[in-house]
Amino acid sequence: MITISNLSHKISGKTVLADISLxxxxxxxxxxxxxxxxxxxxxxxxxxxxxxxxxxxxTVNDLVIGQCDSTDLARTLAILPQAEETAPRxxxxxxxxxGRYPYTKGRPTDADRAIITRTLEVFDLQSLxxxxxxxxxxxxxxxxxxxxxxxxxxxxxxxxxxxxxxxLSASRSLMKLLRRLAHDSGKTVIIVLHDINYACAYAxxxxxxxxxxxxxxxAPADIVTDQLLQDVFETDAQxxxxxxxxxxxx
Amino acid sequence: MYLKRLLxxxxxxxxxxxxxxxxxxxxSWGFILPFRGQxxxxxxxxxxxxxxxxxxxxxxxxxxxxxxxxxxxxxxYVLLLTLLVFVFGGQSYVQMPAIGxxxxxxxxxxxxxxxxxxxxxxxxxxxxMRMILTGIIFGVLFRSLTGFMQRMIDPNEYxxxxxxxxxxxxxxETSLLGISTLLTLATLIVVWRVRHRLDVLALGHTAAVNLxxxxxxxxxxxxxxxxxxxxxxxxxxxxxxxxxxxxxxxxxxxxxxxxxxxxxxxxxxxxxxVLVGGQTILERVLALSTPLSVxxxxxxxxxxxxxxxxxxxx
Numbered sequence: 001m002i003t004i005s006n007l008s009h010k011i012s013g014k015t016v017l018a019d020i021s022l023x024x025x026x027x028x029x030x031x032x033x034x035x036x037x038x039x040x041x042x043x044x045x046x047x048x049x050x051x052x053x054x055x056x057x058x059t060v061n062d063l064v065i066g067q068c069d070s071t072d073l074a075r076t077l078a079i080l081p082q083a084e085e086t087a088p089r090x091x092x093x094x095x096x097x098x099g100r101y102p103y104t105k106g107r108p109t110d111a112d113r114a115i116i117t118r119t120l121e122v123f124d125l126q127s128l129x130x131x132x133x134x135x136x137x138x139x140x141x142x143x144x145x146x147x148x149x150x151x152x153x154x155x156x157x158x159x160x161x162x163x164x165x166x167x168l169s170a171s172r173s174l175m176k177l178l179r180r181l182a183h184d185s186g187k188t189v190i191i192v193l194h195d196i197n198y199a200c201a202y203a204x205x206x207x208x209x210x211x212x213x214x215x216x217x218x219a220p221a222d223i224v225t226d227q228l229l230q231d232v233f234e235t236d237a238q239x240x241x242x243x244x245x246x247x248x249x250x
Numbered sequence: 251m252y253l254k255r256l257l258x259x260x261x262x263x264x265x266x267x268x269x270x271x272x273x274x275x276x277x278s279w280g281f282i283l284p285f286r287g288q289x290x291x292x293x294x295x296x297x298x299x300x301x302x303x304x305x306x307x308x309x310x311x312x313x314x315x316x317x318x319x320x321x322x323x324x325x326x327y328v329l330l331l332t333l334l335v336f337v338f339g340g341q342s343y344v345q346m347p348a349i350g351x352x353x354x355x356x357x358x359x360x361x362x363x364x365x366x367x368x369x370x371x372x373x374x375x376x377x378x379m380r381m382i383l384t385g386i387i388f389g390v391l392f393r394s395l396t397g398f399m400q401r402m403i404d405p406n407e408y409x410x411x412x413x414x415x416x417x418x419x420x421x422x423e424t425s426l427l428g429i430s431t432l433l434t435l436a437t438l439i440v441v442w443r444v445r446h447r448l449d450v451l452a453l454g455h456t457a458a459v460n461l462x463x464x465x466x467x468x469x470x471x472x473x474x475x476x477x478x479x480x481x482x483x484x485x486x487x488x489x490x491x492x493x494x495x496x497x498x499x500x501x502x503x504x505x506x507x508x509x510x511x512x513x514x515x516x517x518x519x520x521x522x523x524v525l526v527g528g529q530t531i532l533e534r535v536l537a538l539s540t541p542l543s544v545x546x547x548x549x550x551x552x553x554x555x556x557x558x559x560x561x562x563x564x
Contacts, residue, residue, distance in 0.1 A: 050459050074462030081456045087508045094509075098453065102462045106446025152461075 001026050002047060002156065002188070007056030009042055009212075016042045018212045020056070024205075026155070029182045029189045031203035033196055035233050038209040040192045041082060044158050047190075048079035060156060074102035077156040078149045082164070082192075088134035092125055092144045095133060099151030115151055122177070123147040138165035146174065150181075157181065159191045163198065175202040196233075200224055200246045208232045220246055252505040252512050259504070259519040266527040267294075273534040291431070292422040293529060296483045296490070297521035299434050301501070302441060303479035304494030305510070305517050309452045310371060310465075310472045313378055314502070315557045317494040321381070322388035323363060323480040324489030329392040330358045332411050336399045339407065348425045356433070356481035363477040364470060371469050423486050430482045437478050444471070445510040452508055490543060492550020497521040499553055 002024040009017040017039045024030050032040045045051050047058055049065050058065040060077055078099075096119055100112040108116070120126050123143050133141055142165050149157060157178070163171045179202050181187045193199045199206050200220040208215035208223075210232050216223045224246040229237050238249050270290055275282050304317045318324070334354065335343050343351065370384060400408055441448075450463050458465050483490060501517035528542045 048460065050456055069462075070459070070464055071462035074460065079456075079460050081460075087452055087454075089506060089508050098450065098457075098461060101446070101450055106449065149460075 001061065002190075003057075003059045004043075004047070005057050007043075007046065007053070007058065009039070009046060009051075009054050011042070016212050017046075020212075020214050022207065022214060022217070024188065024190060024207075026188050027182060027186050028204035029179055029191065029202060030205045030207060031199035032190065032192045032207050032209060033199050033232070034209035034215070037211070039212040040209055041160050043209070044079065044160050044190065044192060045081070048077060048158055049073060050079065050081070071102055074152070074154075076154055077158065078152040078154040079158040080145055080149045080160060080162055082160040088132065090133050091130050092133065092136070092147075093120070093129040095144050096120060096125070096129075096147050096151050099148040099153075102152065115153065119147050119151040122150065139167060139170050142166055143170065143174075154187075156188045156190070159189070161192050161194055163193070163195065171198065178202070196224065196229075196248050197250075200248070224248070252507060252516070255505055256512070256515055256519065259516070259523060263519055263523050263526065266523055266530060270526050270530040270534070273530060288424040288427060289422050290526065291427055292424060292486050293525045294522050295427070295430055295434055296487050297497075297523075297525045298438065298518045299479040299483045300490060300494045301497050301517035301521035302438065302514060303476045303483070304498045305501075305514055306441065306448070306472050306476050306479075308498065309448050309510070310469050311378075311381060312452060312454055313381075314499065315495065315554060316378070316381055316385065317492075317498070318476050318480050319489065319491050319494055320389075320554070321367065321385040322392050323359070323476065324484050324491075325389050325392035325396070326362055326366075327355065327359050327481060327484040328411070328489060329396045330362065331355055332396045332399045332403075334358075335407055335411055336403055341407075343407075349429050352426050352429060352481070352485050355485070356478060359481050360474050360477040364473050367473055368470060371473070426485050430486060433478055434482050437475050441475060441514065444468075445514065448472075448510045449508065452510075488543075490546065492547050492554060493521070493524070493543075495554055495557075496546060496550035497524055499557070500524075 002022075004020055004022045004024075007017055007020040008015070020043065032043065034040055042051070046053055047060070047065065049070070053066050060073065063073055063076060065073070093116070097108065097112075097116050099119070100108055100115065104112050120129055123146065125140075125144060125147055128136065128140060128144070133144065136144065142162065146159070146162060149159070159178075162174060166174065175198060178189045178191065182189045182204070191203070193203075203220060205218065206220050206223060207217050208228070215232055216228060221244060224239055226236075226239050229235055229239065229248065239246050240249055241247065267290060271283070271286050275286075303323075307318050307321070308314060308316065334351075346354075366388070370381070400411060447463060447468060450458050450461050451465060451468050453461075455465050458468075497520045498517045500520045501513060504520065505512050505516040507513065524546070525542070528545065532542055532545070
């Protein structure tokens with residue numbers, strides 16, 4: 001379980017997160033949704049100790065962020081940051097192998113090699129495994145990065161807009177895979193999504209954020225309404241229902 | 251994977267070294283071997299320390315054009331040397347044993363580089379243009395301060411500093427060979443032990459933190475190691491502006507992999523071949539009086555401009 005209590009954050013004097021308290025239960029897909037500048041990415045990077053916490057407290061299982069050992073956390077929680085430049089000359093295989101670093105410290109065992117091979121299979125990357133990252137398309141590179149996070153084999157998976165650069169089929173297969181991981185392997189997936197329709201279709205729980213403040217939290221079918229879109233995104237889009245699942249007409 | 255290339259370069263280095271030792275040798279071998287052997291050892295040490303310092307620095311700054319020399323580490327070393335002579339006076343400084351002088355300088359350089367560059371590199375992503383500008387300003391500042399103090403001191407005392415202020419591959423400070431070898435070996439052992447951590451750090455701040463590394467602590471360690479290596483090379487042959495950039499870029503061409511287990515030996519071999527081979531050709535074959543440092547700096551400077559204009563930073 002991730003527990004966030006009274007979290008506030010400022011970047012050069014401007015409030016990005018204001019007094020957020022939230023519990024995210026183990027298992028399931030949680031989507032962070034909100035307009036640009038709502039503080040979604042900041043929240044994610046604070047949970048993953050990418051930036052130091054200014055006020056408030058975050059715990060992941062029994063690990064206190066900012067105080068616990070960084071390697072312990074790397075075995076519990078993995079983050080895929082938003083479009084970060086990674087060393088362009090790495091091969092796909094080398095990149096995925098880095099996912100095992102928290103366990104191996106650079107000296108992989110046979111078990112680790114097996115995990116790497118299986119990960120390449122799961123993400124359908126075998127044919128690309130010796131290609132360097134800068135020779136891949138944006139979508140393939142994104143797939144390789146998600147694969148590295150997967151190889152890290154953590155209970156918690158944080159993804160910051162992973163659907164950027166992905167086409168419809170790649171987006172859907174990634175979301176299906178994340179849902180499978182959450183429901184079959186008991187992992188907790190927290191994902192920042194731009195497209196609320198993907199959140200409605202694949203998330204178990206939606207957390208809305210606006211201007212650094214926590215909004216409505218709940219299952220998509222319960223909370224996604226015309227009124228919510230008006231409150232959070234300030235737009236008059238309409239919500240329809242297909243097979244009991246909300247769908248925003250864009 | 252690149253083992254063959256490393257072996258080939260090792261063979262080339264052995265060939266260069268043999269030629270350096272034997273070519274044009276007249277007179278008693280009993281004199282020539284230790285005389286040239288000391289210079290050869292110094293060239294090899296300088297090669298390893300400059301290339302390793304450059305690889306380390308490029309790893310923590312995640313780019314391919316910044317080197318310790320370009321950021322003003324060498325200039326800082328000369329400045330500290332001048333400052334010591336300025337404060338203590340040439341006489342009392344010279345009376346210190348050479349090893350004591352060297353260790354004092356090295357210690358000061360470690361403290362100063364952590365203080366100056368630690369705050370610059372400690373926080374997350376490095377803005378490359380800001381780093382280059384800072385490096386240029388530091389370089390000019392250090393050199394101007396050095397020049398200012400050198401004008402203020404006694405001409406006799408100036409002679410103490412002079413030898414440390416220019417790159418010179420023909421007159422090598424061999425009295426420091428023992429302690430330099432010791433320090434370099436110790437540093438190399440540490441570097442080799444953290445090679446996997448360096449691989450992770452090269453991925454960038456966010457990815458390194460995600461994998462459980464602590465970039466801040468690693469940056470501190472790397473700065474100390476770089477300061478040690480720069481001290482060794484500067485004490486032995488003076489500041490070598492573009493050597494590091496040249497040899498590490500060549501190493502990236504010969505062994506194009508981000509893995510430090512390959513990159514570090516590859517860069518070291520290239521550097522040693524360039525120094526020993528270049529010196530052999532200039533001194534023995536062409537009998538030129540052009541210093542090797544001039545040739546290296548012309549080539550390295552050109553490469554710096556090309557890399558900067560092409561925009562291949564990473």
